[in-house]
Amino acid sequence: MQSLQTGQWLNPPPRAELSPDGLLVETGRGSDFWRETHYGFTRDSGHFLGVETPDGFTAQVRMRARFETLYDQAGLMVRIDERRWIKAGIELSDGQACLGSVLTVDRSDWATGPFEGDPSDVWMRMSLGGGVLRLQASRDGRHWPLVRLCPFPSSERYLVGPMACTPERAGLEVRFSDWSLGPHLRKDLHDLT
Structure with a gap:
C-alpha cells in the first residue's frame, strides 16, 4: 500500500496538514478542474495530492467536509496529464450536495x-485496470454501490x-482519512463489498 506521504501536490492548497491520521486541506479561491x-473555459487550478501508481490499482479514501457554496467539491482524482483525468466525489450544485464525476x-x-x-462523511473508491475505470461510493466504508463504469485512457503510470x-470561494476544510492504494480488487461488477 502506498502512503499519501509519497504524493506530490498539483496546485498546493493554502493549508495542508499531512499526518498519520490523514490529510487536512483548506481550499483556495477559484480552484477547479x-x-x-x-x-467554454479551461481550469486546472484545483488541489490534488497525486500518488504515482502503475495500471491495475484500487484507491479509496474517506472524506469529511461541510459543503456550503455552489461547486464546493472533494473526492478522488486519477490523472495522466491536464487533458486526461477523472475526478469524483461530493459537489454542491443547486443547493444540494450531489455525487458527481x-x-x-x-x-x-x-x-x-x-x-x-450524509454528504459530510463519504467514502470514495476508484478501481482502474486495462482501460476500464470503476467508481464506487459508500456511506459506511462497507457497502459500495456503483457510481460509474467508463473507459479511461491506458497508461503505464497514473497519479491518484x-x-x-x-x-x-476559499476556505472549504476537508478531512481525508482511511486512505488505501493497492492492487486492483478484481471483484465482480455486482459485488458491492
Whole structure:
C-alpha cells in the first residue's frame, strides 16, 4: 500500500496538514478542474495530492467536509496529464450536495445526481485496470454501490489521490482519512463489498 506521504501536490492548497491520521486541506479561491464543455473555459487550478501508481490499482479514501457554496467539491482524482483525468466525489450544485464525476479526455463531461446519505462523511473508491475505470461510493466504508463504469485512457503510470476545489470561494476544510492504494480488487461488477 502506498502512503499519501509519497504524493506530490498539483496546485498546493493554502493549508495542508499531512499526518498519520490523514490529510487536512483548506481550499483556495477559484480552484477547479474543468475543460471547455458548456462553459467554454479551461481550469486546472484545483488541489490534488497525486500518488504515482502503475495500471491495475484500487484507491479509496474517506472524506469529511461541510459543503456550503455552489461547486464546493472533494473526492478522488486519477490523472495522466491536464487533458486526461477523472475526478469524483461530493459537489454542491443547486443547493444540494450531489455525487458527481467529471471524466476528461480532451473535454470534460459531468455526471451528477443526489447522494442518498450524509454528504459530510463519504467514502470514495476508484478501481482502474486495462482501460476500464470503476467508481464506487459508500456511506459506511462497507457497502459500495456503483457510481460509474467508463473507459479511461491506458497508461503505464497514473497519479491518484485526494482532490478538493472551490471555484466560487476559499476556505472549504476537508478531512481525508482511511486512505488505501493497492492492487486492483478484481471483484465482480455486482459485488458491492
